Amino acid sequence: MKIKAISVAFPKRVVDNGTIEKWCGLPAHTVAEKLGIRSRRFLDENETGTDLSEQAVLNLQKENPDFDLSKIKLLMVVTQNPDFKLPHNSALLQARLGMPMDVACFDVSLGCSGYVYSLSIAKGFMKEAKVDEALILTCDPYSKCIRKENREVAALFGDAATATWLNPRGFGEIGLGDFGTDGLGAQNLMIREGGAANPYRRTEVAIPKEGNENDSYLHMNGRAIFNFMMNRIPASVATCLEKNNVSQEEIDLFVFHQASKYLLENLQSKLGLPKEKVVLSMEHSGNTVSSSIPCALKELIDEKKISGRTKILLSGFGVGLSWASNIVHFNK
Numbered sequence: 001m002k003i004k005a006i007s008v009a010f011p012k013r014v015v016d017n018g019t020i021e022k023w024c025g026l027p028a029h030t031v032a033e034k035l036g037i038r039s040r041r042f043l044d045e046n047e048t049g050t051d052l053s054e055q056a057v058l059n060l061q062k063e064n065p066d067f068d069l070s071k072i073k074l075l076m077v078v079t080q081n082p083d084f085k086l087p088h089n090s091a092l093l094q095a096r097l098g099m100p101m102d103v104a105c106f107d108v109s110l111g112c113s114g115y116v117y118s119l120s121i122a123k124g125f126m127k128e129a130k131v132d133e134a135l136i137l138t139c140d141p142y143s144k145c146i147r148k149e150n151r152e153v154a155a156l157f158g159d160a161a162t163a164t165w166l167n168p169r170g171f172g173e174i175g176l177g178d179f180g181t182d183g184l185g186a187q188n189l190m191i192r193e194g195g196a197a198n199p200y201r202r203t204e205v206a207i208p209k210e211g212n213e214n215d216s217y218l219h220m221n222g223r224a225i226f227n228f229m230m231n232r233i234p235a236s237v238a239t240c241l242e243k244n245n246v247s248q249e250e251i252d253l254f255v256f257h258q259a260s261k262y263l264l265e266n267l268q269s270k271l272g273l274p275k276e277k278v279v280l281s282m283e284h285s286g287n288t289v290s291s292s293i294p295c296a297l298k299e300l301i302d303e304k305k306i307s308g309r310t311k312i313l314l315s316g317f318g319v320g321l322s323w324a325s326n327i328v329h330f331n332k
Contacts, residue, residue, distance in 0.1 A: 001126045001134070002170030003119075003328065005067070006298045007060035009052050009161045010285065011041040020155045023148035031155045036261025040158030040286030042143040048083045049139040050092050052161040056137060057097060060163045067165060069097060074125055074134035075105045078114035078290040080319060081140050082107060085194075093137065104129070111140055111189075112257045112318025113179075114290040115162075116326050119314075120177045122166055136164040140289035145191055147217045156260060158286025162294035175327035178240040180232065185321040188224040191216060228321050229263055234271055237315060240325035250311060251277070251327070253300070257316040258282040258292035289318070306330045 016039045017028035032038050043052065061067050077090040090105035104125070110117055118136045126134055139161035146153045192198055193216035233256070241248055254277055256264055261280060268278045281296035282288075288295055293314055300306050310330040317323040 001123050001166050001168060002174065003172030003330075004165040004167050004170035005060060005064045006165075006294050006301065007056050007063055007163045008291075008295050008298045009055035009059055009163075011043045011047065011052060011159050013042045013044055014039050015042050015158075017155070024151045024154045026151055026155050034260070034262050035155060035282075036280060037155065037158075037282055037286045039284050041160065043141050043159050049079060049081060049141045049159075049161065050083050050089050050096065052141070052159065053077065053089065053093055053137045053139045053163070054096055056139075056161040056163040057093070057135070060165060064165065068133075070100060071133045072099060072135050073103050073131040074122060074129070075099065075103055076108060076118055076122060076134070076136050077106075078108045078110060078118050078136065078138040079140050080109050080111050080114075080290075081142065081144060089139075090137075104131075110320070110322060111289050112259070112292065113316035113320065113322045113324040114138065115164075115293045116177060116314050116316045116324035117179065117322075119174050119326060119328075120179075120324075123174050126166065132167055134166040136166065138162045138164075138290040138294060140291065142218060142289055145216070145218045150217070152220045152222050153218055156287050158288050160285055160288035160291040160295055162291045162298065164294055171331045173329040173331070175329065176240075176243040177324055177326040178236050178243060179324045180236060180322065182228065182232070182321045185224060185228055188221040188228070188321065189219070189319045191218050225259075225318070225321075226263060226266070229259070229267060229317055230270060232321075232323050233267060233315055233317055233325075236317075236323050236325045237271060237313065240313065240315070240327060244327045246311060246327060248273075251313045252310045253277055253279055253305070253312045255279045255293055255296045255300075255312055255314050257318060258285075258287055258296060259318070260287065290316075292316075
């Protein structure tokens with residue numbers, strides 16, 4: 001099964017670096033230079049990830065007149081920040097979009113590696129269940145779970161949703177993936193409250209103190225995540241290339257999870273990649289978690305940077321700690 005089309009939706013609310021500086025004291029120029037981010041989009045208080053995901057599907061319909069939602073038989077939502085504890089966001093979207101009931105709907109609880117995982121999940125499901133039309137949605141609205149005062153995360157993340165249409169007539173052929181998990185590092189990117197082990201206790205007046213990891217907001221150990229990426233991703237890239245019988249030099253573009261400019265520049269250096277082959281696509285969106293790779297792909301498609309027989313290596317990494325790499329052969 002192949003990628004047929006990708007659409008993206010961003011919230012209307014723009015948060016620039018000047019606002020971030022007021023929130024947590026990080027200088028605006030430092031954020032732009034080190035993280036590669038000048039602005040990001042946040043959902044408003046009354047907006048949800050399902051709202052934004054629905055907009056991504058509507059955008060897909062507008063951009064692709066041949067897209068028929070009634071023919072979709074697999075609807076997958078990649079998120080670790082669903083609207084509710086239960087049910088799953090995909091069920092909410094099935095109803096909201098007026099889709100038939102003979103559609104398989106489920107969520108994939110993965111973050112930054114989730115899109116690459118979902119391509120292989122969809123590919124296998126479609127083959128096994130004989131499904132011709134599928135839709136992968138990504139949306140992880142981290143603005144809902146970060147504290148403005150937390151310098152580790154306040155400037156980094158942004159909200160976005162993407163919709164990827166898969167069918168046999170697409171132009172992006174999905175290769176063989178490489179996957180991995182290091183659960184020993186799970187505490188380095190974690191929201192500690194909200195699960196069965198530690199139910200929510202936050203109230204309007206109980207504001208967590210700086211450095212308190214045991215709360216319902218996102219905690220991130222930036223240095224540990226950097227070390228994890230540098231240790232795991234080069235090996236994953238090498239394994240992925242080997243599985244697909246492709247050399248590193250044959251890859252036209254590398255689309256890594258858009259973690260930050262600093263992380264990707266270091267990864268580029270370690271892998272010995274030409275700068276022009278490593279895609280940076282976060283300047284006005286920030287790190288959009290599971291949406292970062294499809295957002296970057298959509299930008300490449302819109303800017304007509306995919307032509308002929310283009311090989312693109314995708315690699316996502318983050319919460320879990322988890323990682324996934326794959327190669328997509330584009331014929332457009």
